[in-house]
Amino acid sequence: MTNVIDLKSHRQDQTIDFAGLSTLFAHGRRAKDDVFWLKENAEWLGILASMRADIPEDAVAPYREVYQNLAAKVTFFPQYYRFFLSLCLDLEDLGLQGDQGAILCHWIDRHQFARAELSDLQRAEAERLLSRRVSVCRDQSLHDRLEKFISRSTTFALPNKKAAYELAHIVFYLADYGQRDPHLNDTAHISLDNAGLLAFLDQDADLLGEICAAKRLAGEVPDKVWESFVCQAHTDCHMGQIGTAGGEDGYHTYLVSGWLAQMTGRKAFVGAIPAGKVAIHAPATGNGALRGLSQALFEYGQGRSADWGKMRASLVASMPEDGQAILEAAERSTYRFDAFFEGFSRAADKGNGLIYT
Numbered sequence: 001m002t003n004v005i006d007l008k009s010h011r012q013d014q015t016i017d018f019a020g021l022s023t024l025f026a027h028g029r030r031a032k033d034d035v036f037w038l039k040e041n042a043e044w045l046g047i048l049a050s051m052r053a054d055i056p057e058d059a060v061a062p063y064r065e066v067y068q069n070l071a072a073k074v075t076f077f078p079q080y081y082r083f084f085l086s087l088c089l090d091l092e093d094l095g096l097q098g099d100q101g102a103i104l105c106h107w108i109d110r111h112q113f114a115r116a117e118l119s120d121l122q123r124a125e126a127e128r129l130l131s132r133r134v135s136v137c138r139d140q141s142l143h144d145r146l147e148k149f150i151s152r153s154t155t156f157a158l159p160n161k162k163a164a165y166e167l168a169h170i171v172f173y174l175a176d177y178g179q180r181d182p183h184l185n186d187t188a189h190i191s192l193d194n195a196g197l198l199a200f201l202d203q204d205a206d207l208l209g210e211i212c213a214a215k216r217l218a219g220e221v222p223d224k225v226w227e228s229f230v231c232q233a234h235t236d237c238h239m240g241q242i243g244t245a246g247g248e249d250g251y252h253t254y255l256v257s258g259w260l261a262q263m264t265g266r267k268a269f270v271g272a273i274p275a276g277k278v279a280i281h282a283p284a285t286g287n288g289a290l291r292g293l294s295q296a297l298f299e300y301g302q303g304r305s306a307d308w309g310k311m312r313a314s315l316v317a318s319m320p321e322d323g324q325a326i327l328e329a330a331e332r333s334t335y336r337f338d339a340f341f342e343g344f345s346r347a348a349d350k351g352n353g354l355i356y357t
Contacts, residue, residue, distance in 0.1 A: 052178070
C-alpha cells in the first residue's frame with residue numbers, strides 16, 4: 001500500500017475516553033433496534049477505525065454482544081446490510097477477535113445486495129466495504145460516473161446540501177478513509193472548495209467538517225479559518241442528560257467536528273459523559289451570510305453581474321455586521337473566491353429568456 005495519508009495525532013489520544021464514548025453510543029442513547037442506533041454507531045466506529053490512534057481494547061468491549069448477533073441481524077434485516085457490515089468490519093479492524101466480516105462479505109456478495117442500490121453513492125460504499133474482506137471486481141462505469149459527478153464543480157457553487165454531502169462521502173470512499181490517495185483531479189478539488197465556501201457562508205459546521213475532512217484525505221490542508229470554525233463548534237458541543245434521546249440532536253456535528261479536530265492535532269472528544277440517556281447539543285446552523293447573500297443577489301434581477309469586483313461593495317453593504325464579517329472571511333479563505341462567485345451569482349443565465357423580477 002502506497003500513498004497512505006498520515007492522519008495521526010498522538011498528542012491528544014490519551015485525553016479521549018474511548019471506552020466511555022463507545023459505552024455511550026452503544027448503550028446510553030438509543031435502543032439497538034432503532035435505525036438511528038445503527039447509523040450513529042457505524043459512524044462512531046468508522047471514525048475510530050480511521051483515526052490511526054492507539055485505540056484501547058476497552059473501546060470495542062461494549063460491542064461484543066452486538067458483534068455476536070450481527071449475522072442473525074443482517075440475515076433478517078438485509079435492507080440495512082451496509083450498516084451491519086460497517087459495524088462488523090470496523091470492530092474487527094479495531095481488535096475485536098472474530099471472522100464474521102469475511103463470512104458476511106461473502107454472503108452479501110453472493111446475494112448481490114449492491115445491485116438493489118439505486119444510488120451510485122451507496123453502490124460505491126458497498127464496493128468499498130466488500131473489498132475489505134473479499135476480492136471485488138471494480139465497477140469502472142460506476143467510478144467513471146462518480147468522477148464525472150465530483151468533477152462538475154459548478155454543481156457545488158450553488159446551495160445543495162445533499163450534493164455536497166455526497167461529494168464528501170465519495171472522496172471518503174475513494175480515499176478509503178485515508179488508506180490511499182484518491183487521486184482527485186483539479187476540478188474535483190475546486191468542487192470541494194466551492195462546497196466548503198457555501199458551508200462556511202452558512203456557518204454549517206457539520207457539512208464544513210465533512211468537506212474539510214475530505215480535503216485532508218485528498219492531501220490538501222483546508223483554510224485555517226474553516227477548520228478553526230469547525231473545531232470551535234466541536235468545543236461548543238455539550239452533552240445533557242434527558243429522559244430519552246430525541247430523534248434529532250447534534251451527535252453528527254459532534255462526531256464530524258471531533259474527527260476533524262483530532263486530524264488537526266486539537267483536543268477532541270473530551271469532557272464528562274453524563275449517566276443515563278444522553279442528548280448531544282451542537283451549535284445551530286444556518287446563522288451565517290448565505291441566505292442574505294442569496295436574497296440580495298436575487299433582488300438584483302437582471303442587474304446581477306458575475307464579476308465579484310463589481311458586486312462586492314454593494315453586497316457587503318447589504319449584509320448585517322456579522323454577515324459582513326463572515327462574507328469577508330469567506331473571501332479571504334481562498335484565492336478561488338472570484339471564480340466561485342461567478343457560478344454562485346447565476347448571472348450568466350440572464351439572457352436565456354427566463355423572466356426575472
